[in-house]
Amino acid sequence: MKSMLIAAGLLSLCLAGAATAKPQMSTEDLLGLMLEGKSAVQGEELEEAIRTADAFPLGHAKNPVRVSQPSGERSYLNRLRCSDGNPPAYERLGSTGNSPYGNIMDIYAVRCEGSTPADSQVFMDMYHKGFSEPRPVPGFTAAQ
Template identity: 45%
Template sequence: MRHPAPSRTRITTLIAAALLGASASPALALDVETLVATGGRASGDDLARRISAARAFPLGSKDNPVRVALPSGQHAYLSHLRCSNGARPTFGRIGSFGPGPYDSIIDGYRVVCPGISEDAMLFMDMYHPEHRETAAPPGFTLVR
């Protein structure tokens, strides 16, 4: 059963309750579970519209971050990237860059290809457990 993403007000309430040690009701537990799974992102038809609109931008950009599940999904995806010269890139997380096009926080990764002078910055949204990205950003290929 899919649950709508909690509002920013609800997220703030959940965080405050957790910090203050408030007792959790079943509804609160469900909202916390949803928050962890979705990162507060858009859902349902709204999410589908946003994904469609994001396709107008290059994959891996701030406007079309690579959708993955959790930090392990970010690393798995990046480990399957290959540079234009076929080499395996090195990568490192730069940090969080605020809400992306799906309202969840996006992360930026510096991607370095050996033998290529220009580094790439790829943006990823780790709050998409139901999605497995099969495309590569411009200038890269993806091996499985």
């Protein structure tokens, strides 16, 4: 029951933004895409949204890190390195708003204890099936 309530809440959040991105998309179609881990915006429309988002720093709410599923979020964050070469600590703060791609975003608190950047927030969009962002967010490097 709890998972159904969570799914319903996430769907309602996503519908608000996706409706403006693709007004002809039905609730059933949108839910199907979410369950498959696919973006609400696809094809040339997605490519244009990516070009527009790239005007903002990676990890910003207007340019969230694109990954595939929650495991992709964790994998991406596990590759980040603070300025001292150590991995940061991170914690999911929750879901927040819609991404430029019509999907729900997650926000993470990322902390480099005794290093820089000390405290950061990273916005992520996990509805990009098969994609894993190769670039690190500003202030970090990425482990190989």
